[in-house]
Amino acid sequence: MAKYRWTASDMPSMVGRTVMITGANGGVGAATAAASARAGAHVVLAVRSVQRGREAARAMSGNTEVRELDLADLSSISSFAQSWDDPLDILINNAGVAGVHGAQTKDGFDLQFGTNHLGHFALTNLLLPHISDRVVTVASGAHKAGEIHFDDLALRQRKYGFAASYGQSKLANLLFSLELQRRLHQAGSNVRSLAAHPGYAATGLGTKGQPKVLVAAANLAGRIFAQTSEHGALPSLFAATQDLPGASYIGPDGRGELRGSPTLVGRSSSASDLTTARRLWEVSEELTGVCFGLDK
Template sequence: MPAMDGRTVVVTGATSGVGAATATAFSHAGAHVVLAVRDTQRGQNAACAMGGSTEVRELDLADLSSIRSFAQSWNDRLDILINNAGVAGHRGAQTKDGFDLQFGTNHLGHFALTNLLLPHVTDRVVTVASGAHKAGEIHFDDLTLNKRRYGFAEAYGQSKLANLLFVLELQRRLRGADSSVRSLASHPGYSATSLGTQGQHKALVAAANLAGRLFAQTSEHGALPTLFAATHDLPGASYIGPDGRGELRGSPTLVGRSAKASDLTTSRRLWEVSERLTGVSFGFDTD
């Protein structure tokens, strides 16, 4: 990590897991870190544990009104935005605006937040995706997944594929606006976190925790690709993940993405649909 003194970083979902590890690393490097979290008490506890220059602000990515309030209250320079927060495994759950909870939080929430904050961003936006994007499909006829039953992998995969398509189209638009801001992506590999275990059967949670202890890397190691993407001189739209076999663990490096995640036609279409669903457009005026 280079010295981050004088820089401001926003990390969504920074109360635990990879998000907390990411925020902690930035804080220890000298940055002023804003923990953008739904539960501010948990945020305060996390901030106290990490030390350094920290601040906690309320943000519910499953509520567009909360996202707008967060962005409207922002009056300062923002060097780096880390779109880290994510949910998984909530079958049938919806956001306050009626979207599938995974697609609405993981993609639409960060889509709206990024564009509303973009006029303040000076350096880059890093969006945390997942190797699960390879199993995803963008169901344009049923983005909210309300028309039929769906499996965990299908819903989570769609949201993570949407993350990568968003990164791609955001970078294209930033380039078109002659902006020096860069859009990048990262993924943590297989990290020992509580993602996907909330509300699940006790046996499933126990099995997931055992697998995590045996095979997963720590949250601190899982944060390395995000930290690398946020601090190294990389081309826009770069995707950083672990260098180990299967990209499950290891040191951060440039990794590939699926052909679906590289489709410019799909990325533009998803952007246009996301604008209609959120009522939020590209953060820079290109007229």
């Protein structure tokens, strides 16, 4: 019997539901937004560039809304959250940056750690009182090479490398999703925290500012080995719509999790460390000034 392969056409109806997706103006985020809108959801594209967000939304069928959000700026996140006063069923923390050597957020954090983790940490907790169903945080197989350098989160005291910075941020995503689920359960909330990763999707992530020869090589590898953004969106869509336990991690089922149909996948031992997850949460609260969103 042929193996069943889950696709976006298998999504349940999303009519009457509101889904917010960060970084939804291109790549996997745009594909996630488009599929959610086709399924009937009211989709909020939370994006840094409103113009690009509107261009992406015009290419989608269904009910969409574009709102400005800069995850590399805590004041932008705070303003965004304060302006949101509607029910929110699903938040998909999709946005991410990669390969920007030594760049910083407006608050002085390493751009990758500050955007990929701290920005979503602050956004999720500020919006949590409005969320009724689940939070999906997009991680990466790169988390397996990551390590949380609590004494040097900006990686300024060691040789800065793309793998170290990006891996740290993606490991942080998984530890955040794990600790968020623990806190939600402890608070008696029905909201679930899950994580997903797109595998190897041809999105251009990590090529900005890189030498032309490396960009050309990445583009060639993408054409040969990568799956489309539409396929890369499937793990996020699966995590957002299927009946899964909290702290589940979804990724592609084939070729070393680089491509394939969405399924439950494993995480590294570092990404399963509850002590590290709790410590990272506490440090993130200190750095952002944002606490657990359901604290009374």
